[in-house]
Amino acid sequence: MLEINNLHVDIDGKQIINGLTLTVPAGEVHAVMGPNGSGKSTLSYTLAGRDGYEATDGTATLGGADLLGLDPEERAALGLFLAFQYPVEIPGVAGMTFVKTALNAVRTARGEGELSALDFLKLVRARLKDLGIDEAMLKRPVNAGFSGGEKKRNEVLQMALLEPKFCILDETDSGLDIDALKIVADGVNKMRGPERGMLVITHYQRLLDYIKPDKVHVLAKGRIVKTGGPELALELEEKGYGDVLAGVAA
Amino acid sequence: MSATAETVADVERLNEKYKYGFVTDIEAENAPKGLSEDTVRFISAKKNEPEWLLEWRLEAYRRWLEMKEPDWGKLGYPPIDYQDAYYYSAPKSNENAPESLDDVDPELLRTYEKLGIPLREQEMLAGVKNIAVDVVFDSVSVATTFKKKLAEAGVIFSSISEAIQEHPELVRKYMGAVVPRDDNYFAALNSAVFTDGSFVYIPKGVKCPMELSTYFRINAENTGQFERTLIIAEEGSYVSYLEGCTAPMRDENQLHAAVVELVTHADAEIKYSTVQNWYPGDENGVGGIYNFVTKRALCAGDRSKVSWTQVETGSAITWKYPSCILQGDDSQGEFYSVAIANNMQQADTGTKMIHLGKRTRSRIISKGISAGNAQNSYRGLVKMLPTAEKARNYTQCDSLLIGDQCGAHTFPYIESQNRSARVEHEATTSKISEDQLFYCRQRGIGEEEAVALVVNGFCREVLQQLPMEFAVEAQKLVSISLEGSVG
Numbered sequence: 108m109l110e111i112n113n114l115h116v117d118i119d120g121k122q123i124i125n126g127l128t129l130t131v132p133a134g135e136v137h138a139v140m141g142p143n144g145s146g147k148s149t150l151s152y153t154l155a156g157r158d159g160y161e162a163t164d165g166t167a168t169l170g171g172a173d174l175l176g177l178d179p180e181e182r183a184a185l186g187l188f189l190a191f192q193y194p195v196e197i198p199g200v201a202g203m204t205f206v207k208t209a210l211n212a213v214r215t216a217r218g219e220g221e222l223s224a225l226d227f228l229k230l231v232r233a234r235l236k237d238l239g240i241d242e243a244m245l246k247r248p249v250n251a252g253f254s255g256g257e258k259k260r261n262e263v264l265q266m267a268l269l270e271p272k273f274c275i276l277d278e279t280d281s282g283l284d285i286d287a288l289k290i291v292a293d294g295v296n297k298m299r300g301p302e303r304g305m306l307v308i309t310h311y312q313r314l315l316d317y318i319k320p321d322k323v324h325v326l327a328k329g330r331i332v333k334t335g336g337p338e339l340a341l342e343l344e345e346k347g348y349g350d351v352l353a354g355v356a357a
Numbered sequence: 358m359s360a361t362a363e364t365v366a367d368v369e370r371l372n373e374k375y376k377y378g379f380v381t382d383i384e385a386e387n388a389p390k391g392l393s394e395d396t397v398r399f400i401s402a403k404k405n406e407p408e409w410l411l412e413w414r415l416e417a418y419r420r421w422l423e424m425k426e427p428d429w430g431k432l433g434y435p436p437i438d439y440q441d442a443y444y445y446s447a448p449k450s451n452e453n454a455p456e457s458l459d460d461v462d463p464e465l466l467r468t469y470e471k472l473g474i475p476l477r478e479q480e481m482l483a484g485v486k487n488i489a490v491d492v493v494f495d496s497v498s499v500a501t502t503f504k505k506k507l508a509e510a511g512v513i514f515s516s517i518s519e520a521i522q523e524h525p526e527l528v529r530k531y532m533g534a535v536v537p538r539d540d541n542y543f544a545a546l547n548s549a550v551f552t553d554g555s556f557v558y559i560p561k562g563v564k565c566p567m568e569l570s571t572y573f574r575i576n577a578e579n580t581g582q583f584e585r586t587l588i589i590a591e592e593g594s595y596v597s598y599l600e601g602c603t604a605p606m607r608d609e610n611q612l613h614a615a616v617v618e619l620v621t622h623a624d625a626e627i628k629y630s631t632v633q634n635w636y637p638g639d640e641n642g643v644g645g646i647y648n649f650v651t652k653r654a655l656c657a658g659d660r661s662k663v664s665w666t667q668v669e670t671g672s673a674i675t676w677k678y679p680s681c682i683l684q685g686d687d688s689q690g691e692f693y694s695v696a697i698a699n700n701m702q703q704a705d706t707g708t709k710m711i712h713l714g715k716r717t718r719s720r721i722i723s724k725g726i727s728a729g730n731a732q733n734s735y736r737g738l739v740k741m742l743p744t745a746e747k748a749r750n751y752t753q754c755d756s757l758l759i760g761d762q763c764g765a766h767t768f769p770y771i772e773s774q775n776r777s778a779r780v781e782h783e784a785t786t787s788k789i790s791e792d793q794l795f796y797c798r799q800r801g802i803g804e805e806e807a808v809a810l811v812v813n814g815f816c817r818e819v820l821q822q823l824p825m826e827f828a829v830e831a832q833k834l835v836s837i838s839l840e841g842s843v844g
Binding site: 155156157158178179180182183184188189191194195196197198199200204205208209210212213216248265269 | 790791792793795797798800801802803804806810811813816817818
């Protein structure tokens, strides 16, 4: 599903991602863990196509389609979704307007045509119910004045509405207390399925108690330096990143 | 006696009366090029105006000659040659009008399409030959129902030319009462040569049964470049008036100088909404309308209220400061503005709130958006006179920049002569954030649509002041105005 091969990314002339290779098959959830500055956020921004995060070498494909040459909205239309570490506030734009615009843009790009106002409302209400979110959230401007938990729940709601093929969760646990974390993880788990892949990027093991990964990769100095099962996350939690990093230097 | 013969007779009478004589052929379709007392007499005669009005115009013209064009706006444009323009052309001259939509600028048609304007209306807006407004609205019936309803309520809604004939006492009493004919250079010019405009009179205690719109006014074509509007709301009455149109109108006159006067008596309210979308010129700044407007309201009565809402997206040059004189005690003035300047457009716009009465209140919400190489200025005056006991003003003035070649400027002037009066001013300037655009795009929204979404959010407080249908159109217009501003 997601195949990254020998990816290199420079930011302001400094190499951040340095020959990263990673494959996430459909139906699997992989975690990428790493210390601060290891390139976690750079990886998610590069995959999503943010300006200034261009690959200098290597490839990244989703379902066989080359991602790196596409605009962010084209990647979204292909089914790539990034749940932001810091969801952005858009004052004055009601959440309902935002998700409707996004959903219709994605549907149009996929040749599915826009949803009627009624069908859209039905869909939104169904998803809100699934996730136990109050419709009032969508009447407020996007993320404006939201608590950390509300922002992350809003990300999960958008994910559920857009039904992406592949989800990247960038440090979704940051800024969440344990109750909020459970709710968000619960929403993410409902999205798991045989057709969908996920990449969960996190610094701490805590999130992986609630979103159980199939595989765990350790990112350090811009490369995957170790891959293992869920037990690897526990090991990192216990021993810290020191041992793994020492291995890289050697 | 035919109308023409009457006019000729009138002109002959005028000839006898005035020493300046009258050299222009009244049978001509157009006034000769340039501006002179003859031009003023020609216009007045063509419109069969009473003598007092001709005198009024001539005095305005003489004052105009002594005045200087204002240069304090943050605007740059080549000198205007007032002698190189026509000030009157016969209403039905459409010799150069396109034969069909095939002859119309495809760019214009594209815009109509985006705004979702039906074909028939497109033809009218584009000025296609032989399209009458009542054809467009399918419907003498709509027009008739509309007129009947207003008449039942006792509301007068007509062209100002018609009002001069039918209700001269009202026109004479109020015209120039709010904007004196020598108020400023452009107001004096308008007073001398105004060709038409709208007149509204709402009798005591009447709530106007519908939104009044120039767009729907029958025979609204060719109101011309020097429009004059007068709205009077008697005690306890209410009217909502919509001016302009989201669709760009075909117009060959580059210079526009309108005057709008509003009067509210005790407990009356006027809500005046404008969408201005005249041709802004191309991306290099060639062509485009110069729009110099004087709009002012007099809240004469206690507890009266005027609310100005404007969405300014068109014109190469905008010079416009809709104002309120808050004379009655507890009267209120509001100004909600969205001004968008893209490419080479220049806008210098804002408001004046003059507080005279006790406990008068004013509220100013201004949203300026600059893109391309445009310059956008907010200029506002809040004045508290010694009589304005416990008056209040709140001003919020936000600027949004798209790209790094444009400019936003804020010129707030505050003069307070009463210690109990309170004035609050808040201003922000921000750039459209790359974070916001990326967030939208990651969700599948294209870059231009993302900009439109963010900008519409920025303007929301103002757009929601517009009547519902207008607000929806205005949102589309905001998007269209910013096309090409990114990428």
